[in-house]
Amino acid sequence: MLESVYIHIPFCKEICSYCDFCKVYYHTKWVDEYLNILEKEIKENYHYEVIKTIYIGGGTPSSLSILQLERLFQIIQIFQTDPNLEFTIECNIENTTIEKLKLFQKYSVNRLSLGIESFQPKVLEVLNRKTNYHETKRLIDCAKKMRFQNINVDLIYAVSGQSFTDLKKDIDLILSLEVEHISTYSLIIEENTKLFIKNYQNIEEELDRKMYEYIQEKLQENGYQQYEISNFSKPGYASSHNMVYWNNLEYYGFGLGASGYVNGVRYTNTRSLKNYFRQNYLLEQEPMTKKQKMENEMILGLRKREGVNQDLFKQKYHQKIEDVFPIQDLLDKGKLEIMHNYIKIPKKYIYTSNDILIYFLLD
Numbered sequence: 001m002l003e004s005v006y007i008h009i010p011f012c013k014e015i016c017s018y019c020d021f022c023k024v025y026y027h028t029k030w031v032d033e034y035l036n037i038l039e040k041e042i043k044e045n046y047h048y049e050v051i052k053t054i055y056i057g058g059g060t061p062s063s064l065s066i067l068q069l070e071r072l073f074q075i076i077q078i079f080q081t082d083p084n085l086e087f088t089i090e091c092n093i094e095n096t097t098i099e100k101l102k103l104f105q106k107y108s109v110n111r112l113s114l115g116i117e118s119f120q121p122k123v124l125e126v127l128n129r130k131t132n133y134h135e136t137k138r139l140i141d142c143a144k145k146m147r148f149q150n151i152n153v154d155l156i157y158a159v160s161g162q163s164f165t166d167l168k169k170d171i172d173l174i175l176s177l178e179v180e181h182i183s184t185y186s187l188i189i190e191e192n193t194k195l196f197i198k199n200y201q202n203i204e205e206e207l208d209r210k211m212y213e214y215i216q217e218k219l220q221e222n223g224y225q226q227y228e229i230s231n232f233s234k235p236g237y238a239s240s241h242n243m244v245y246w247n248n249l250e251y252y253g254f255g256l257g258a259s260g261y262v263n264g265v266r267y268t269n270t271r272s273l274k275n276y277f278r279q280n281y282l283l284e285q286e287p288m289t290k291k292q293k294m295e296n297e298m299i300l301g302l303r304k305r306e307g308v309n310q311d312l313f314k315q316k317y318h319q320k321i322e323d324v325f326p327i328q329d330l331l332d333k334g335k336l337e338i339m340h341n342y343i344k345i346p347k348k349y350i351y352t353s354n355d356i357l358i359y360f361l362l363d
């Protein structure tokens with residue numbers, strides 16, 4: 001059953017040096033036209049399912065003006081929603097005002113995802129970000145007073161030139177914000193990013209691992225549960241929207257460059273604003289075979305700390321996991337374990353989970 005919607009708002013006022021997401025510079029006229037086309041795309045493709053999670057990501061959704069955000073939220077009224085809807089919007093600290101928070105509240109947004117990335121000046125300089133601890137704290141305190149009770153912050157680590165001490169300082173500052181959810185990303189320098197062009201290098205693997213293990217330990221000590229490779233939450237605050245991806249469930253993706261999974265077909269929208277404005281939304285689509293669905297079930301599902309439920313797998317695919325995938329060897333080596341009917345990757349192998357996940361590619 002399809003119960004989730006992702007909406008991509010690709011506009012940014014500044015471009016971060018590490019970014020390879022689908023984004024374009026903010027331009028008022030483009031945003032206005034974009035919202036008109038987004039409305040058409042949704043009306044043409046949405047089939048009136050009751051929606052339980054909506055996620056507005058970007059780009060920088062909070063870069064839109066109040067009027068443009070109001071228009072966006074009006075468009076979102078098209079969706080029929082569950083009373084317990086989880087409704088997330090991504091925001092940058094620099095352009096999220098109290099007025100915008102009030103607007104989010106008016107339209108029932110109940111989860112804020114704040115792109116912080118780091119508080120260390122030398123790290124921010126490499127990333128071309130302008131986060132500031134005091135403004136962040138002030139914004140989060142305001143949001144809490146306004147009863148936003150589910151706030152995520154994003155942290156980037158393993159940045160060229162970043163020391164282990166820099167990371168420790170970031171973690172302490174992030175913990176002092178007392179938010180419900182923390183997402184952490186080890187920086188990977190992708191082609192076509194400013195960092196790649198300037199020949200920045202990834203940090204040593206040993207330091208990257210040390211940083212990852214420190215994050216795991218320190219967040220756990222402070223009451224956060226790791227529920228996915230990169231995600232930590234206070235009990236009861238795991239992101240329902242992101243769980244849809246890791247549970248290999250279907251969802252709509254609307255907007256430039258958005259991906260979706262509808263009626264057994266995975267699709268990706270065009271990254272060309274010109275094509276999108278001509279209503280040529282789609283870039284590519286691929287109906288999933290049973291084999292691909294089973295691969296995804298395992299590769300996505302094993303990202304979760306709880307792992308993959310064996311009964312649910314059998315119910316969905318009418319085969320047992322062990323009859324489809326060569327897992328005995330991994331179990332014997334202790335690289336997989338079974339707990340309460342779930343197959344999972346043990347904690348000590350999470351950092352190298354990619355080496356385990358390749359066993360679930362069937363060709």
Ligand code: SF4
Pocket residue numbers: 011012014015016019020021022023058059060
């Ligand atoms: S990282 Fe986010 S805010 Fe920065 S340029 Fe990319 S999409 Fe925009």
